[in-house]
Amino acid sequence: MLDTFQVAKARHTLGLRQAGEAFKHVISESDFNEAYNEIRTWSGYAPTPLLQLPALAQSTNVEKIFYKHEGSRFGLGSFKALGxxxxxxxxxxxxxxxxxxxxxxxxxxxxxxxxxxxxxxxxxxxxxxxxxxxxxxxxxxxxxxxxxxxxxxxxxxxxxxxxxxxxxxxxxxxxxxxxxxxxxxxxxxxxxxxxxDTSWTGYIDIPRQVMAGYGVMAREICETMKTPPSHVFLQGGVGGLAAAVAAYFRQAWRDASPHVVVVEPELAPCLFESAENGKATQTKIVTETLMAGLSCGEPSQLAWHILAEEASDFLTIPESLVGPAVRLMARPLAGDTAIEAGESGIAGLAGFVTSALQAKLREKIQITEASRILLIGSEGITDPEIYTNILDEN
Ligand SMILES: Cc1ncc(COP(=O)(O)O)c(C=O)c1O
Structure with missing residues (x-):
C-alpha cells in the first residue's frame, strides 16, 4: 500500500530560516485573537477533530501522527471556511x-x-x-x-x-x-x-484577516496537544495556510515550535522555487494539478515573509501520489480511522509518507523514531465526482 511513496520522485530544498520576527509582525497576536473571538460566536462553530493514525505511524517508523481533519468546517468542506x-x-x-x-x-x-x-x-x-x-x-x-x-x-x-x-x-x-x-x-x-486570500504590493489588510481566520485551526491544535509536534507538514498554494499556522505556532510555542515542512505539487511549486531563489518567485503553471487548491503560480507576499523565516524544508510531490494518498485515508491501514480527504488536502500527508520512507529525505528532514508528526487535512470531499473517481481508480 505504501510502495508508491517509497519510489516517488519528490524534490527537496532547505528553508531559508532568515532571522526575523515576521511571525508576530505580519499577523499579530491580536489579529489572531480578534479572528478567534469572532469566529467562535458563529452558529455551527465547533473545533474540528484532531485524530491519530497509529498504524501509519508504525509503518512509517515515527512515534505519533496527528491529523487535523477540516472536512466538517462550517459545512463548507475545508479550512478555507475560516478565512x-x-x-x-x-x-x-x-x-x-x-x-x-x-x-x-x-x-x-x-x-x-x-x-x-x-x-x-x-x-x-x-x-x-x-x-x-x-x-x-x-x-x-x-x-x-x-x-x-x-x-x-x-x-x-x-x-x-x-x-x-x-x-x-x-x-x-x-x-x-x-x-x-x-x-x-x-x-x-x-x-x-x-x-x-493572496496579497500583493499595496493589498495586505484583507489577506492578513484571511490568514488570521486560519489561525483558529492552529489555536484549536495548540489547545488539544499537550506537547508540540516535532514536525508539521503543510500543503502550499499561495502559502497563506502554511504561514498562518507557522506564525501561530511560533507565537504559542516559541522555541518548541515544530519543523515546518511546506509541500506543493511539482506542477505548481512557487514556494519551493522561492526558497531556491532566496526570494518570492513566480512560476508558470503549464499543466493544472489535480490538487486544484494548490495550483498557484505566485506566493502571497505576506505569507512569504513568514515562510522565509519559519519554514525548515520545502518539498514538491508528483501527481502520481494524489490517488494513493486519498485512498490511504479512505481505506486506511488496519487500526487507523477511515478519513474522507480531498485531493488538495492530502499533499502534506503524501509529502510526509514519502519523506519518512525514503532514507535520504528522512535524514534531511530529520525524521526519527521519536518524531511526532502533525498533518493538516485541509479538505474533505469538496467535489464528490472527483473524489469517487479517485477511489475507483486502482
Ligand atoms: C484544501 C486546501 N488546502 C490547502 C490550500 C492552500 O492554501 P494557501 O493557498 O493559503 O497556501 C488550499 C487553497 O485553496 C486549499 O483549498
Missing part, C-alpha cells in the same frame, strides 16, 4: 461603520436596519473553489452580493457549490493567475471590493 468568510464579514462591517459614522459589530450587521447598506457592497474574488465558497458564504450571511471568478479548469461541481451559496460565478479563460487578474480589473472598473 474568506471572516475577511468578508470584516470588510462589510468596516464599510457600514464608515457609512453610519460609528463602529458596528459583525453580529449587528445582520439586523434588517443595515440590509440596504449591506446589499450595496459587492465582494469579489478569484478562486480554485474553496476560498470562493467561503467568501460566498460570508457575503450571504451578511446580505451582500458576491461575484466569484474561476479559471478554465475549475470543476463545474465546485462552481455550482458557489452558486448554491448565492454567488454569481464567472468563468475566465486561462489559469488561476488569469482569474486573479480579471478580478482586479473588474473590481477597479466597478468599485467592488476584492476579498482575496
Amino acid at each position: 474568506g468568510a471572516y475577511a468578508a464579514a470584516n470588510v462589510i462591517r468596516e464599510k457600514i461603520s464608515t457609512r453610519v459614522g460609528h463602529d458596528i459589530s459583525i453580529s449587528k450587521i445582520t439586523s434588517p436596519e443595515y440590509a440596504d447598506l449591506a446589499a450595496k457592497i459587492t465582494l469579489v474574488t478569484a478562486t480554485d473553489g474553496n476560498h470562493g465558497r467561503s467568501v460566498a458564504w460570508g457575503a450571504r450571511r451578511l446580505g451582500s452580493p458576491c461575484r466569484i471568478y474561476i479559471h478554465a479548469e475549475v470543476s463545474s461541481s465546485r462552481a455550482q457549490a458557489m452558486r448554491d451559496l448565492g454567488a454569481e460565478v464567472i468563468r475566465v479563460m486561462g489559469d488561476y493567475d488569469a482569474s486573479v487578474a480579471a478580478t482586479r480589473r473588474e473590481a477597479q472598473a466597478y468599485g467592488w471590493t476584492i476579498v482575496s
Whole structure:
C-alpha cells in the first residue's frame, strides 16, 4: 500500500530560516485573537477533530501522527471556511461603520436596519473553489452580493457549490493567475471590493484577516496537544495556510515550535522555487494539478515573509501520489480511522509518507523514531465526482 511513496520522485530544498520576527509582525497576536473571538460566536462553530493514525505511524517508523481533519468546517468542506468568510464579514462591517459614522459589530450587521447598506457592497474574488465558497458564504450571511471568478479548469461541481451559496460565478479563460487578474480589473472598473486570500504590493489588510481566520485551526491544535509536534507538514498554494499556522505556532510555542515542512505539487511549486531563489518567485503553471487548491503560480507576499523565516524544508510531490494518498485515508491501514480527504488536502500527508520512507529525505528532514508528526487535512470531499473517481481508480 505504501510502495508508491517509497519510489516517488519528490524534490527537496532547505528553508531559508532568515532571522526575523515576521511571525508576530505580519499577523499579530491580536489579529489572531480578534479572528478567534469572532469566529467562535458563529452558529455551527465547533473545533474540528484532531485524530491519530497509529498504524501509519508504525509503518512509517515515527512515534505519533496527528491529523487535523477540516472536512466538517462550517459545512463548507475545508479550512478555507475560516478565512474568506471572516475577511468578508470584516470588510462589510468596516464599510457600514464608515457609512453610519460609528463602529458596528459583525453580529449587528445582520439586523434588517443595515440590509440596504449591506446589499450595496459587492465582494469579489478569484478562486480554485474553496476560498470562493467561503467568501460566498460570508457575503450571504451578511446580505451582500458576491461575484466569484474561476479559471478554465475549475470543476463545474465546485462552481455550482458557489452558486448554491448565492454567488454569481464567472468563468475566465486561462489559469488561476488569469482569474486573479480579471478580478482586479473588474473590481477597479466597478468599485467592488476584492476579498482575496493572496496579497500583493499595496493589498495586505484583507489577506492578513484571511490568514488570521486560519489561525483558529492552529489555536484549536495548540489547545488539544499537550506537547508540540516535532514536525508539521503543510500543503502550499499561495502559502497563506502554511504561514498562518507557522506564525501561530511560533507565537504559542516559541522555541518548541515544530519543523515546518511546506509541500506543493511539482506542477505548481512557487514556494519551493522561492526558497531556491532566496526570494518570492513566480512560476508558470503549464499543466493544472489535480490538487486544484494548490495550483498557484505566485506566493502571497505576506505569507512569504513568514515562510522565509519559519519554514525548515520545502518539498514538491508528483501527481502520481494524489490517488494513493486519498485512498490511504479512505481505506486506511488496519487500526487507523477511515478519513474522507480531498485531493488538495492530502499533499502534506503524501509529502510526509514519502519523506519518512525514503532514507535520504528522512535524514534531511530529520525524521526519527521519536518524531511526532502533525498533518493538516485541509479538505474533505469538496467535489464528490472527483473524489469517487479517485477511489475507483486502482
Ligand atoms: C484544501 C486546501 N488546502 C490547502 C490550500 C492552500 O492554501 P494557501 O493557498 O493559503 O497556501 C488550499 C487553497 O485553496 C486549499 O483549498
